[in-house]
């Protein structure tokens with residue numbers, strides 16, 4: 001799935017591409033509208049359009065769309081690791097939420113180390129701090145997840161029941177550890193000055209932090225995509241998600257690959273936690289647990305193991321939550337659940353199903 | 360029927376002894392423990408035993424992890440609460456509420472089951488978690504009917520309240536009043552429900568469930584029957600949880616998200632099942648008792664340790680009595696890892712190893 | 715066990731040797747003491763009925779199922795306790811029964827993944843393209859869109875893009891049209907001429923008898939016959955008793 005669009009574009013643009021002749025049996029490329037990624041992308045646009053029709057005020061629609069995209073990007077950052085870890089190793093990590101919480105608290109502590117810079121700094125200093133906080137979260141959570149994998153996950157490969165139970169236990173412990181380390185109270189985490197407020201163009205208001213979140217999300221997505229399509233590591237991950245036995249038989253160390261993906265995925269969750277904490281401006285040990293529900297929904301809608309699916313589903317859920325939240329404030333979470341059920345009834349394996357090689 | 364139940368009793372003598380002590384203590388709770396707090400603990404324990412056993416029916420016997428069990432618990436409790444609050448506290452109303460609750464639970468259980476069956480079994484855990492959290496949101500949003508976050512306090516039939524006096528004199532220092540009746544109502548119903556579940560597990564139906572659990576490979580091949588049996592188990596489990604919720608609503612005279620719906624209760628249930636022992640309903644009794652005792656006494660022990668380490672920054676915080684869940688969480692992980700069959704499984708197998 | 719049937723024992727040494735291998739899958743005991751040898755620079759055919767345990771034998775050699783007891787020797791090295799990665803790196807290349815193509819990757823990516831340095835040796839690539847021209851044609855297509863025969867070619871290409879000690883191929887002709895099987899036979903013959911040691915599971919007796927030098931027959935998790943191919947082909951009674959009528963029908 002991953003490269004279908006690319007290949008399609010190559011097909012269309014590359015001259016001298018050998019076309020099918022009669023001597024070899026050729027299956028034509030599936031027609032473009034059958035392509036799951038393209039289809040889901042269109043669905044996303046349709047979402048935005050329906051929102052535009054239902055929300056009478058274009059300015060409000062714009063605000064909601066930006067908010068939805070920002071939320072979607074953050075969800076993507078948080079979900080990508082979860083979905084990849086499942087795709088690659090068939091491991092369901094219910095403790096993923098704890099990494100989000102931990103990331104948020106580490107980021108908080110990192111930022112709190114530089115009060116003068118936050119108070120006096122310019123926009124770029126703040127960006128630097130923000131990135132530093134995300135890095136800090138990524139490193140700490142990465143290390144933590146490495147220990148988590150060694151101590152807990154590796155003993156329950158291949159046993160979903162044990163995985164769910166043991167990682168849920170891990171989540172309980174991790175949350176309690178946050179209480180031990182950072183205290184029981186929720187923490188207010190104000191955005192630096194230069195992230196507050198908004199730009200205005202005519203009627204349209206753009207909140208700065210939301211734009212920042214969108215940009216960060218896009219940058220991370222492009223980075224991830226680049227890794228997936230242009231590096232051997234990415235190639236290996238994509239191959240491993242499809243069929244890890246063959247990856248082993250080709251002489252690769254699948255365990256090393258998995259630990260790497262597990263650490264990277266958890267680090268992403270930690271970064272997502274930082275982005276989310278600063279968005280909400282308040283963090284508790286429970287944010288990961290609460291977000292986990294949405295993370296699951298996004299992962300399932302996107303198709304477990306699919307990074308494109310994850311991206312599209314995250315944006316879809318982000319937009320839906322904001323639109324519905326505007327029209328019927330109380331039904332936002334319900335609407336995502338309904339979306340999930342609808343998608344599952346339509347496509348039991350999610351929007352962009354991962355082709356498992358053994359079929 | 361009693362013979363077949365006796366056959367299901369665990370072989371281990373220690374275990375039988377433990378179970379006997381717990382059951383007798385619960386039976387005589389009003390007479391051997393002082394104070395209303397103890398009685399309250401005993402009643403909750405009875406209810407939780409049913410709730411945990413019903414969860415075990417799902418987890419231990421079908422290997423399915425559900426996070427929506429509190430949803431059914433909540434359906435039972437809220438039906439009674441709403442009926443008593445909005446109609447009138449009476450036994451006729453109660454009956455109607457119970458029937459409605461069971462109906463709703465069945466429909467919800469079947470629906471979740473069918474949607475999840477479209478996808479892989481492992482989605483179940485994730486989907487149920489989402490459904491449960493949506494239910495919590497709904498309850499807090501529909502506050503006109505549910506009392507929202509605050510929950511609802513209501514009156515229950517007078518015969519079940521302390522105001523109703525059966526005898527004027529105390530017996531063995533205990534007032535014979537509606538509260539006592541209420542306790543014995545809870546105790547009796549819980550016992551009956553528990554035995555019913557034991558019976559179900561011992562029946563051919565239970566045997567099929569076990570076979571399915573043991574051999575997923577073949578079970579998948581059988582296909583249709585798997586669906587049927589799993590769904591049936593889900594529905595039975597849901598209905599039992601609903602009835603436990605009904606009992607909870609009657610006992611507490613209060614129903615709110617924190618008492619019947621929250622994720623914390625779900626986690627408690629998980630802890631109880633796993634620590635007690637999955638796949639043996641008697642584990643529910645041990646697990647629930649242990650957790651209730653831990654709640655009350657681990658706190659105190661940790662308080663002592665906390666004071667001892669009061670000057671060591673992180674260590675003191677580790678033993679802060681509020682952090683008891685930390686230690687239970689650690690115990691939980693250790694149990695899942697080393698003794699997946701829990702205390703009961705450990706005792707039973709320990710004996711088998713010697714014999 | 716019947717190695718003495720091999721006429722020219724002294725000329726060949728064994729590249730791979732299985733000795734009394736037992737394999738369990740879960741609670742099932744599948745292989746009951748499998749012993750046979752794969753002579754160097756020859757094509758060895760592993761034949762047998764459906765469910766005889768051929769795939770299980772291949773997977774055991776590859777380390778994908780652990781051998782419960784017994785030895786697997788690659789040259790003089792015991793490999794039965796090694797993990798799949800190490801076995802693969804020792805030069806055992808595997809084309810599994812269901813081909814194991816990465817459907818979401820392009821043909822090029824599939825093959826590139828099997829190279830050691832993530833880039834192609836141009837001579838080797840030209841040689842592979844010579845064997846399987848279709849692959850060059852669909853080089854940048856998603857592998858999932860190839861036909862069954864092309865997928866099989868891709869799976870083989872992936873296994874030979876780097877030089878190997880021994881090639882394990884599990885039922886390459888499965889589900890393919892006769893014309894495609896012919897082109898596979900041509901390709902394998904070329905590999906054979908290049909002195910590649912091959913262990914192949916095959917149901918198609920024509921393919922097995924034209925390519926094979928050495929043959930081992932399995933039934934119910936045991937080797938029931940081992941000899942050189944020529945004498946097995948000559949002995950019609952043996953074929954009938956070991957392989958049943960189905961093989962006759964293939965001829």
Ligand SMILES: Nc1ncnc2c1ncn2[C@@H]1O[C@H](COP(=O)(O)OP(=O)(O)OP(=O)(O)O)[C@@H](O)[C@H]1O
Pocket residue numbers: 739740742744762763764765766767768769770771811
């Ligand atoms: N994953 C598994 N679990 C349980 N039993 C298995 C498994 N895989 C194979 N078997 C059993 O092992 C036996 C041997 O199977 P194997 O696939 O090795 O046969 P085969 O000779 O390759 O057959 P075919 O010609 O059909 O490919 C069969 O009886 C099969 O049912």
Ligand SMILES: [Mg+2]
Pocket residue numbers: 768769770811
């Ligand atoms: Mg086979």
